[in-house]
Structure formats: C-alpha cells, structure tokens
Amino acid sequence: MKHLLSILLFIWGLSAKAQTFKNPESLFDPTPYGFSHASSVKANGKLVYISGQSGGLGKEHHLSSDFREQVQIALKNLTTVLDSYHLKPENVMKVTLLIVDHSSEKLKIWEEEIRQTWKNKPFPASTLIPVTKLAIDGMLIEVDAVAFQPIK
Template structure:
C-alpha cells in the first residue's frame, strides 16, 4: 500500500501487539470525516491479555480495550456507528449481560447499529466474547 497519511494503522501500546497474528487493532481513514475500523477486541487487558473464564468479565474487559482503541483516535463510544458481537455458545443470559454492559457505555439516545453472531469458538479456546467496531468523527 502506498504511504497515505489519510490511512493510518494505530495499535495502542496498552494492548497486545497484534502484528505477529497478521492484523492491526485499528485503521483510521480521513476523507473528509475520520473513519476508524477497529479489529475484534476480546477479554483480557494489556500485552499479556490473560482471560478470566467468566463471560461478564470478558465483556467488561473487551469494552475497556475498545475504549483504549477509541481514545487512541481521539474518539469515544459516541463515535461508534457499527458493532459486531461474537458470542461463544450464545444464549439469552449472555444477551442480558451484554445489554447491561452496553448500557454503561452507550447512551440510549445514540446506539450503534449492531450484528450479533453466535459462534462455537473464537481465535483462542478460552475466548467467550469479541467485539469489533466502526467509528466516525466529523
């Protein structure tokens, strides 16, 4: 890819280094708005991203990680326009946990569009939840 200052790869140092796994945490595109495509964020925080075997904790940690990426683009949850949720062995109890945590970060006046995909497994066997996002700033 040509070196284009309007397209930036941003990998916050507070998160694990994704390059050995063949992806970036986020890409920001300006034209004329800034559009940020954020890779799936999972439970566990920081470089070692140890995962706790608890769905609610993984959702909370994934949202913390998403916030870190958003802040690295000078954005907040209010800039998020689209999310995709991947939930291992999805059920109504997990959906209620997700909804409870989502209400803590998004105001009811501006909720992003959303797709939920039930899956049997994610990238690591201990992962129970993953969220990716698209955020826009004018």
C-alpha cells in the same frame, strides 16, 4: 433572496449533525437491547475500523472464565482504541459481536454492560453472531467496530 437561501442552507449544513441513528417506528424498539437499527454519517471525516477486541486483559491477554468480566474488558479495550483516536463510544456507528455459545443470559449481560459504556444514547447499529469458538481458547466474546471521526 436566492443568495440568502444559499447562505442559510450552507449554515444549516455546517450545524447539521454528522451522525444519524435511526429506529423506524414500524420496527421494534432496539434501544433496550443496546443498538440502533441503522446509522449513517454525512460529513467530512474518516472511518476508523477497529479490529475485534476480546475480553483479554492487558498485554498478557489474561482471559477470565467469567463472561461478564470478558464483556467489560472487551468494551474497555474498545474504548482504549477509541481513545487513541480521541473518540468516544458515541462515535461508533456499527459493532459486530461474536459470542461463544450465545444464550439469552449472555445477551442480557451484553445489554447491561453496553449501557455502562454508552452512557448517552444513541446506540450504534449492531450485529450479533453466535459462534462455537474464537481465535484463542477461552475467548468468550469479540467486539469489532466502525467509528466516525469528523474533521475538525
């Protein structure tokens, strides 16, 4: 019986989901805002740290003056880096947003656009930091991320 229990626990462990996202019921529901309160990983794999991705388009790093367009491009750039690891947005455990001259209007745009990238919940844990300026003149947003790549 003891061996059977050990085997069942081992099989359950193999089938257990490697990533967990939590939103405790005693806290407000963050999903309308495009994030989870916490995320964790329990499995063999590696963490992928992604540098801040801006809203700069292409190798020329063209920056639109439109905040929504920069958000879309920053998320596309993030997805490009994820693709290079054969990962999807759902593998991202944590994002940090830096938004120049943050406002409720900019937050609403972020919430709308993150839903286009994270088509399937859960959303990653998230921190938003309002800033007055970023590294390059004209940058309005920067998004960095930590993703988890399970060993296959």
